[in-house]
Amino acid sequence: MLQELTIKNFAIISSLHLSFTNGMTALTGETGAGKSIIIDAVSLLAGARSSIEYIRQGSDKCLVEGLFDLPEQQAFYLLMEELGIEVDEAELIVQRDLNISGKSISRVNGRIVTLANLRRIGQFLVDIQGQNDHQELMHPESHLRLLDSFGDTAFQKIKATYQTAYKSYVSLANQVKKFKRNEQSFAQRIDMLTFQQEEISNAGLVIGEEEKLVEEREKLTNYQKIVDSLSYSYQAMTSEETSALDAIGSASQELQTIASLDKEYETISDNVHSAYYLLQDAVSEIGRQLDLLELDEERLDLVNERLELIHQLKRKYGDSIEVILDYYNQISQELLDSDFSGDKLEKLEQELATKVAKLQKLAEKLQIARKKMAKKLEAAIQAELKGLYMENARFEVTFKTISFEGEGIDEVEFYITTNPGEPLKPLVKVASGGEISRVMLALKTIFSKTQGLTSIVFDEVDTGVSGRVAQAIADKIYQIGQNSQALCITHLPQVAAKADHQLFIRKEVIAGRTVTKVEELAEGERTKEIARMLAGTEITDLSVEHAKELLQLAKK
Template sequence: MLVELAIKNFAIISSLRLQFHQGMTALTGETGAGKSIIIDAMGLLCGSRGSSDYIREGSNKCSLEGLFELPKSSQLNELLHELGIETEDELLIVQRDISQSGKNICRVNGRTLTLANLRRIGAFLVDIQGQNEHQELLQPDRHLHLLDQFGGQKFHELLERYQQAYEKFQHLNKQMRKIQVNEQSYVQRVDMLHFQQDEIASANLLPNEEEELVEEREKLGNYQKIVDSLAKSYALLTNDEENSLDGIGAALTNMQDIAHLDNEYETISENLQSAFYLLQDAAGDISRQLDSLSFDEGRLEEVNQRLELIRQLKRKYGESIPEILAYYDEIKKELAESAFSEGQLEQLAKEVHIQEQVVWHFAEELHQERKRIARKLAKAIVTELKELYMEYSQFEVRFNNGKKILHENGFDEVEFYLTTNPGEPLKPLVKVASGGELSRMLLALKTIFSQSQGITSIVFDEVDTGVSGRVAQAIAEKIAKIAENSQVLCITHLPQVAAIADYQYYIKKEVSQGRTQTIVSELAPHLRINEIARMLAGAEVTDLTLEHAKELLAMAGH
């Protein structure tokens, strides 16, 4: 469940921190006060797309933070482990910042995540139901997804096995078609890849080889210059007749004789001594270099040929040896996956046929299981609709009996059919349901799913639109029933819904220092009476509406 929500510089909200409870919480207030903004913030924390448009005017960024109790879900635990997210005290802290540049920073328990991974986690935390879900009911291609939600663990394990088999079938089929579409060009490409692979492999390239060869070529190409320079340097330092070492040695002897007479003489003596020893070392190093030098014209030719080979390979396959080797790995992988021969194509065709039979077998199992689930779902929905004053409703999940075409979820195509009037035939839901009936259909589905799925937090964003009277009371009771299994936050304009809630938050706009901002406060019992009376009466609250508000709260047990 959502324990706490903090919002800063988001739309017309300057700064807001809310604490929520288990059970049902109603969010009420005048239209435009900012109720839906709070739901938008929750959606962003769960991975919905955001933009700089959400940032409060005059601010550089908006910040959102949510504290959630960790749902009891093995799937979520596996996901958190996969993403390297540690949990303490069974809590998750979800943070999201959006800057004016449009950059999003998402964190869960301090670990930075991509928006896609935040969305994966958010699916376990909050289920927001609003006008989009109404639209989902009006889209027949989404009905299969809704039906599958009603399936149990056994069904979802079967669906996963089907999807794995289908993915393998698609991969094999794609390989076979790739070969069949253009065998000649395929064979030509394979030949070319083999040639490239052999050419690169025969070169036996080493990652830092080119730099080492260039250095060696420079030395070999400047051999005589190097020998002359070393010889002259050595002679100047060690010549028998007159050399630098003897001169510095003599100077050192003379300065040592007078070093004790003055500190500056002593410093000069020490510097000459250091220079003498350094030059002795340099002379030794030069001598060793002269001894080790040798010139091999054949080796220079080998180096030049090797560098020319590397230049040609770079022109064909990459700008550096590491790039050439990376390309080599790519073509080696492609050849391993796509080596072609008549026998292999025939074998691949057999594998495709066998895998297709496996997929159809799983698809048929899915179909039979869905028919069972559909009957169970239809019965449950009719029961729920009766409790929402749609007593004569009949509901049915109809399967497309046309040509069976495999897709990622089987071959089934389904559509919801409904009739709400006795004697009238069942028709597609999209053609017969009014706004109020859609609200009740959505609540019926959510009641069923919340009992079977154990969703941690459910948000209803004005799903009670288009109803009143006893239907409004029935919807209120239905939402309260859902709150027995899940935390429920409900934006509503219906006093019946607000009254039945365990808690009520009042949302209003205020102008402070010339700026509009949203204020949210949890209502004490006596303030709930006034707010529900306002919802009943509109602009003018009378003693009668206050009594009616008290009666609604009393009926709800408050």
């Protein structure tokens, strides 16, 4: 139930705070006073799309906030848990903010939610029926959904079981189709991956080997240069005629004779002495390297071939050995996971046949449940239509069996006849606008008893009717208000008189700006307002008496 509504800078509403109660509340006032604006604000709280046109002229943003009682449906609490919204209190606060840039922010109990999720929440909070919402009945494709709305918890479980099985069936059916469609390309890919796997595997790549091979190739291709350089260096330092090593050794001995005379001489002597022993080590290493050197042209060819193989694999599979080996692991896993074979297709088709058989049984069970429910709905609709002065009407839910779909194997359409002796025909072809409105009202009356709807808003659904039909509509909306909160915008005095509460909406001009004002009418004020609705601009004594009579009859 909607307890409170706060609106700021919305259309011609500067600031408004309304409190609502149980039962039926009528919203009355002159055309253009802002009655529908209030309903637009409530629609925003239920997830309707916003527009910057809603923002009051001269304002940067508008705000709509509603305080609701928590719905009783278990599905609502599951949704709150899914969205991570706390509902510890007994109330729910829904807020919409819209700024001039077009950005809209939705909050539920202080938590920001997407518009799609706000709509999911809103369906538990308020059901808004406008002048054109009866058009839903004019589309046969919506009749199945309306019928299913009549279902109890047991029915919803049957439907949910079918839909779960249907999703599994669709998934497997798509898998079989894809398997057949891609049979050839799949086999070609397996062949390609197998070839690539063997090619990389046969190469026997080792991480780091490319760098070592490049280094080895450099040595092998520069063999003569290395030999010449080492030989020259060795000769320069060990030649009997010009031995650099002997010369440095003699210098070292000579310097040692004066090292004790001065600290600086001692440092020079130590450095030369150290250099002499380092050069001795270098000469030994040069000699060892010369002994090891051997030109191996066959090895050079092998190294070049190996590097060329690595180059070819890098060009195909990646820019390094690490990347190539990663790719090898990926395709090896894909080949391991792929079990393409004729046997696989046969197994999938057998599994699909099993699912089809199971789905058929579930669909038939759902159809039986629907047909039982349809009989109950037919009886309930006809009973409600009698109270709406369509006592000769016969209402029937017709079924047509179709192939599997998400909702089952049923195609449903409502049939009706409003005149005795006339055959049943599709509702969309034979019912007048007033009859369609009354059928929708009958549905809402029934659903308010079975669905536990929190609030139902009727936006001038009584347009185009009068007399006893108007009174019957008033009675039905009042009846709905006994099970759910009913808010009703109306221009009919019969409907306004029937309400438990009446809010009067009017426009005023303050400081050159039009603003909307709302006040709850006491009994005496209600009499005047209903008299105005009866008589128009000039209220007469007769209209006042008629208004009093309407209110007295409503009390009875």
